[in-house]
Amino acid sequence: MIDSNKAKTIASEAWKLCESEDWEAAILKYEESTSFLDPDHWHSQDIYGEYAMALGKVGKQDQAEIPLRKALGSAIRTSGNEALGTTIARYFLAQNLAHRKKIEEANEVISHWLNQDIDGKWLLNYMGAVLAAMQGNVGTMKEMATNAFNQAPNGKWTSVEEVVEYIENELCS
Numbered sequence: 474m475i476d477s478n479k480a481k482t483i484a485s486e487a488w489k490l491c492e493s494e495d496w497e498a499a500i501l502k503y504e505e506s507t508s509f510l511d512p513d514h515w516h517s518q519d520i521y522g523e524y525a526m527a528l529g530k531v532g533k534q535d536q537a538e539i540p541l542r543k544a545l546g547s548a549i550r551t552s553g554n555e556a557l558g559t560t561i562a563r564y565f566l567a568q569n570l571a572h573r574k575k576i577e578e579a580n581e582v583i584s585h586w587l588n589q590d591i592d593g594k595w596l597l598n599y600m601g602a603v604l605a606a607m608q609g610n611v612g613t614m615k616e617m618a619t620n621a622f623n624q625a626p627n628g629k630w631t632s633v634e635e636v637v638e639y640i641e642n643e644l645c646s
Contacts, residue, residue: 477516480509484520491527499527507540517547518558522565534573541566545582560586560593567600571607579604595624599636603643614640 487502503524510517521544528537545566548559563582570579583597583604591597602617618636622629630636 474509475511476509477511477514480506480511480520481516483509484516484523487527488523491523491530494530496527496530500524500531500533503527503540507543512543512547513550514547515551518544518551518562521547522562525565525569529569534569537569538566538573541569554586555589555591557592560591560596564593564596564600567597567604571600571604574607576604576607595621595626595629598624599639602636603640606640606644 483502483506487499487506490496490499490502503520506520507524510520521540525537525540525544528534528540541562545559545562548556548562552558563586567579567582570576570582579600583600586597587594587601598617598621602614602621605611605613605617615633615637618640619633622633622636630639
């Protein structure tokens with residue numbers, strides 16, 4: 474049964490558990506919250522994303538993919554393909570897939586949108602650079618890192634080299 478207010482209230486309780494790093498209890502609350510969630514309501518994306526984050530904190534990356542896909546679907550339905558929230562949802566889904574070595578799937582999540590005029594495109598270029606590095610494609614990695622640097626908000630990075638350093642750190646995590 475959809476009850477948006479109940480879903481938000483339970484998700485708020487789950488978030489408080491996350492703040493105290495009680496991840497397992499938070500996961501249970503998020504599972505309860507999502508059972509009341511309207512997937513077409515704007516706050517669904519955030520709740521699914523928080524749920525996935527909690528799952529990730531306890532090493533359940535495989536299980537986190539489902540709420541990340543739901544977050545992306547919700548973002549597309551409520552905000553459209555070009556919105557910043559949708560780009561962020563794409564980034565986190567691609568990141569999850571990349572960390573699990575599902576590079577082709579991660580590329581599928583972002584590749585079409587790299588050639589579109591969308592908000593937050595630098596995030597997808599950054600993830601594309603990470604994926605290129607994972608595949609050993611240094612030339613593409615540097616090109617995409619340069620795109621990410623040029624498109625990112627002012628002050629995000631001081632140089633392309635700093636972006637490459639972030640990518641190297643991403644690969645080590």
